Amino acid sequence: MSVKIILAGGGTGGHIFPAIAIANAIKKQQPDAEILFVGAKGRMEMEKVPQAGYEIKGIDIIGFNRSSLIKNIGLPFKLLRSFVQVRTIINQFKPDAVIGVGGYSSFPVLRFAQSKGIASFIHESNSFAGKANMMLGKKATKVFVASDGMEKFFPAQKIMITGNPVRASISLSSITKEEGLKYFGLETTKKTVLVVGGSLGAKSINEAIDAGLEEFEKNNLQLIWQTGKIYAEKAKTRAEGKFNVWVNEFISQMEHAYSAADVVISRAGAMAIAEICLVAKPAVFVPYPHAAEDHQTVNAKHLVEKHAGLMVKDNEAKEKLVSSIIALAKDEAKQNELKQHIAKLGVSDADTVIATEVLKLIKK
Template sequence: MKRIIIAGGGTGGHIFPAIAIANALKQQAPDTEILFIGAQGKMEMEKVPQAGYAIQGLDIAGFNRSSLIKNISLPYKLVKSFYQVRKIVNAFQPDAAVGVGGYSSFPVLRYAQSKGIPTFIHESNSFAGKSNILLGKNATEIFVASAGMEKFFPADKLLVTGNPVRKAIIQSAMARDEAIRFFGLDPNKTTVLVVGGSLGARSINEVVASHVTDLLSLDLQMIWQTGKNGADGYKERGKPFPNIWVDAFITEMDKAYAAADLVVSRAGAMSVAELCVAGKPVIFVPYPHAAEDHQTVNAKYLVNKEAAMLVKDEEVRVKLFSTIVQLAKDKQKQHELHERISQLAVTNADEVIATEILKHLK
């Protein structure tokens, strides 16, 4: 029996790939014992137990750029988290530690490396995070989404795997009409799915909120995931309209993708991977403050292949809604985007990663 720690989280973009890797490990080696380590108060503390795995939380936080005074306790939390990690790791005695990004992955993998425990990194983005770059020097193997990552990591440790996508999305066989009825909407109307990520995307949400009355006259309907931030206000705005389903979070994203005729989304690495697998026409609105502007890089990779559309965040107020309407009314464009984005899908990243981890532990 092998024991494996999976560390990281903070957003769905880290949590869901981590769960996909855990599921693949269990499928290939059913007696593997898996323990997640996350950050207290973050969404992994809810989502991981829902997926059937144990998780321990660290008292750790990232640097707060919007409120410097909130960073006063940061050194204390960092030191405390290393003591917590030492206690957890020594008690669990893992054979390996896997980092998927997020606050909690750094102290866990750093301590594991100091103990000589094999460590593995999954870097989902085209620009590696600073923590992963530091950890990569002593990692056993590094799994990346795309080629060209030698500028961040030792070339001999890299394996291009793509990004793990939830099995529910890969294996989804739900018909469009059935999925639309699941959200209480009309199968005869063109359906727009708007997702700004688990925390929300204010620029996208504000445009949607200002145009909810226009959707009815245009004979369009919307599945609107607002994200956590500001959710109550957006839900109040959308709920009076029969052609809008609105909530902070969509638990069953496979149904949302099945229902959608087109999608508006941020361009985080996992969103891009899921949309390729789902094969959906998409308008990307990259988050402009992502490190090294990597969301724009992610989106442009698809745009350059004529597999997606892009509206810059600073142009959202002027261009987004008209672009949505234009694509919603153009069935030929939808078909072309569907064909091209589907060719970029990777469906077995979780299995490849699990095989590589277990191979090193034999």
């Protein structure tokens, strides 16, 4: 008899790509498994999940807006509506298990599943758990976490340390540096800086790179710059005529970008860190300061303490980021030290471990 599993969550690539990796691992172990995604209408998952070959149902849910309280007026109504939609989806699909990967849509789905006695699993990718996951963790069948010390957020007996699932295209990549550079039309003889501000872009990082764009050429460096949608046009205009700069709103072939890069600038989201650990690249992290419980700063500090990464604060990016990355690109000894320590933190089989555990527990 085939199993039916719902994967809920999204909002950013950091939630969506691990969820797809888990779904693929489940299908690999049990090809007849039926998988349905539930996401938030209008968010990135509504596009990326079908591209990966899975069905997704959208619900009307928004997150709590920390910067503008007036925008939260409609939140209770949306939440109520989402619960009605979730009830319909779950009653029709009749899942054996629900897996929440974070993002707005995971809360109502897991909450309803738990009320119906359906097996529920949480994947907490950060080293500081979100409030919704902490609430759901009390009744969860199992909580998969990326790092140790998570007993302060979840019941200890429910925790399983798995690491964070990384897309197979990255974890299994055999692309050479030369192939990566050719893909972006860049020279094979120059040091290359990869700039990624997350799937939605990062204002402070983009502005810092924009302001210091000429410095890269002066220091014989080339740039792969993912800007996100909002900054793309401005960045493309700035980069016109600069043959050492590749710029676009999104990099769909991240395995080529990591292969091409000597050093990386990145936000400190859990999934970005998981990928950079796995490809073992020296990196400067710029934590997004408005993430829930400031978890990106916690993530970055973990790496700095282990001599596995460097950090520049968001509000200091414009003054310090470009000079920091140029200094790192010129310092082979520092690059080797960071590579050595960050490589120890890479996990390549988290998706398989999670899939195995979920299938084992729902078949009991």
